Amino acid sequence: MNKSLAGLPSWTLARMSMGAAAIAVAGLMAGCDASKATEEPQKPAAQLPKGFLQVKPESVKMLEIAPVADPQGQQMAWAPAHVAFVEDRVASVSVPVAARVVAVNAHVGDMVKAGDVLATLVSPDALRTRYEVAAAKTAHDVAVVEAQRQQNMVDKGVGVEVDLRAAQAKLRETSQELTRAQGTAALLGSGGGDRIELRAPRAGIVATRKAVVGDAAEPGSALFMIGDPQAMNVVAEVFESDLPGIRLGSAVQVNLPQLAKPLQGKVRHLGATLDKESRRAAVVVELSEQNPALRPGMQAKVGVQLSNLQEMLIPVSAVLIKDESHSVVYVQHESNRFEARTVTLGRPTRGMVPVIAGLEVGEKIVVRGGLLLDGAASQLL
Template sequence: MPAADPAAAPLAPGQVRVQPASLHYMEMQEVGAQGEAHVVWAPARVALREEQVADVVAPVSGRIVQIRAQVGDEVQAGAPLATLSSPDASRIRAEYANAQVELEVAQAEARRQRLMMEKGIGVEAEQLVAEARLKEARHNAEVAARAARFLGGGGNDGLVLKSPRAGVVLGRNATPGATVGPDAGSLFTVGDPAALWITADVFESDLATIVQGAPVQIEVASLDRPLSGKVLRVGSALNAQTRRGQVFIALDQASPSLRAGMLARAGIHARGAEGVSVPVSAVLIKDGQHSIVFVQISETVFEARPVVLGQPSNGYIPVLSGIGPGDRVVVKGGLLLDGAANQML
């Protein structure tokens, strides 16, 4: 503790002396080299991990004639999920068959022209035309084959939607008789029901303080005890309306009570701001525009220091200049020293 002030000691500009009794209404705190670590609380939800889930969409327009898998069914990769009747599928398969026939005709004509040229009775221009038609026919056949393979199983106008991976049918948005297409969205969701993570929506100002591997406490209203996890990654995009970014959290241990879509609350352990930081309550606004902090010089003498500030976060604010590590700043009762100033917040 600094020594008591000599009663007659003169004060430098910006310094204030208070009565010892006033110290009971004030609180001082020594500034450290790093900002205070803190917990960032954010709304969150339970979600399926994207890499463990696959959506099944109709590749072409059609009508569902049969549902072959229900929610909760365990399926293997390639297992049929639904059968569609699709004129588009019939047309694509017919185009593939026609392309194969045209390719065979072009191949035969190209062979005939080569043979005639070898015998010396062919015409070079006709051979060039035959080779060009063969090249075009091969291209058309390849395009038609890719389109036919994209349809998957089935014949004529029949189209079988198959599971792209092994897992459990987690969702179904398909009913017999419904007309569907590529723009209808997911008809089936297949994945691992235990592959869950937590996605938290964190304010823009807090994202910079969150690092990969930081411990997290997750509170779910329907569970009687909190869960624990770690930050897996911090999203790189912000929601333009809410100014929040997503933080993805991996659970330390799976919970059989969790379900995708549950709402939660995540408390993420964030690192302190780089450099010196003080509680927001320590900053006063002088003359409506200058930020100051009172530093304790001795037992009853305090000095107003102009400071340059960063962006506040969770009750603390970085101080870019004006004070340094080891300074004792007034964090409560600063208005007793300057009644003309205002609290920052």
């Protein structure tokens, strides 16, 4: 202690100490204010409106910002798809009776003409059916002769009317049986005896082949599928939530890895049922132009234009939850200022959420990185 102060009372020393401390604090605050003045931007944070933040340019680069889309604009629903033949331009080839394959002449990818032999089969049922045709024809020929004989006898006055009626009835019976047998045999196609020749019902490409030499074929089982290579559709599996926005004739974009440019088309058919597990429905797309590079089974991705969306949609990642009670979206303004704006939202669906109130079309919002602006918020949508 300074000797000049040794004789002063204690209360005087205490008051002098408090004064010195006050001077030191004032000096420190002044120093802090001077340092803040050099670090803060030209427009102090205190002058910003309530709910606004000033962000440094280098920090803005860490945010993903996008404009709010016009709900009347073109919004697409994307779905996986595959290429398939047009339904009415494809033919299934099957065998009408139990048979066994003995020869195969066509393979998957082969181009065939109408009438070309695809496979040969043998069947005891075919032999029996053709025998029935022969027997029915013989019985019919005999009935024709007998009916004519009875008619001649009646015309000459030596016949009996009852015998004539009986002969005519037998003729009608044998005629019906012959027609039935011939119709059954016609289903067998060409061939004789126990052989069945399966022929192409139309020109096209063999899409599937299940006929294998030595295999048994059940009645009605499809052994070949032939389609028109110049008639391809695209079948998309669309999410249940996107179906209300799709109409017949809606514009469609088809992307295939094998093609450099996307194909254009329109919705031709909407599936009436949903898959129980995937909750998707089949949507058939008619292509505006056929492409020779298309093959059945090719994988594709289609974007269907939604026609009845009246809601403004934003990504779920743009929404922050404040105080566990209201939703906030950060809107970008000039000079890297951001406004924490409270919005009213609908029900989220597949990563997007409709905005009922709080935003305008064209406003730029932070769609990713909002937590960097407000660490006290959370993202729970």
